[in-house]
């Protein structure tokens with residue numbers, strides 16, 4: 001089985017990816033959160049840093065683009081090729097309102113003719129091989145049949161399926177029966193994504209879909225950064241390992257970001273997911289959330305690590 005780290009804008013930036021790959025090696029790919037190629041400069045400051053080869057040295061990364069413009073996609077792909085990238089991913093799954101209303105991400109699934117024109121052009125002209133990350137549709141999973149018919153016309157490197165429709169956002173049960181349709185006679189490899197939060201959950205999925213050989217993990221892997229190793233080797237993350245991972249991340253954010261507020265913002269976002277490792281840590285979680293100064297934050301984190309038991313069986317839950 002291959003394991004991919006899902007792109008998560010605001011969470012899995014280059015620094016996070018680097019620290020994660022150092023402490024928990026063994027993932028097959030890290031997807032870079034979406035880049036939006038623009039008129040003129042194509043990629044701006046933040047995006048430029050995300051794809052800077054120096055920021056990603058030694059880590060198997062795949063850049064992702066969010067656009068409905070073939071010319072911008074192609075310009076972005078050309079620049080990525082110049083930087084040495086071997087593949088680019090197209091985002092057809094982002095459910096954020098601001099993205100969807102501009103006809104990008106999952107919003108493109110609502111405009112089949114526009115989507116077809118985009119795919120025709122980028123697959124004909126892209127200097128890089130393309131993979132696609134998609135949802136099942138907008139409101140009904142039945143929409144996936146037509147989408148699959150369309151996708152099958154293109155020589156993508158793989159199709160990554162988040163098994164929900166736009167209207168589900170990230171909630172409600174994943175639609176694995178519908179995901180199964182993508183496997184029937186697929187001309188390319190299909191990667192599953194959605195709600196795999198524990199080693200046991202991954203095991204159950206693998207038993208149900210033995211023909212699937214690649215999984216993309218997002219919130220479950222942020223929640224438990226050692227999840228893939230636990231699944232592969234039966235060795236769950238220890239308190240010491242998690243602490244070392246956390247401390248290095250904190251240190252690097254302090255060096256990279258300006259101001260404690262910024263650092264706290266990134267760390268608190270992480271704890272939104274990682275707190276699942278401490279099912280009895282409600283009090284400390286609140287102290288982490290409320291911390292306004294770095295010292296208060298560090299104190300709360302120390303309490304958590306010293307006083308609460310670490311458990312990986314529960315996993316991230318919404």
Ligand SMILES: Cc1cc2nc3c(=O)[nH]c(=O)nc-3n(C[C@H](O)[C@H](O)[C@H](O)COP(=O)(O)O)c2cc1C
Nearest residue numbers: 006007008009033034091162194195196217218219
């Ligand atoms: C905060 C956040 C940011 C995300 N950013 C991206 C992104 O940049 N590109 C993308 O394709 N998906 C993005 N996603 C979706 C995830 O990649 C993934 O598909 C989703 O979390 C479902 O997988 P999971 O159940 O394993 O978390 C994001 C999700 C979240 C919660």
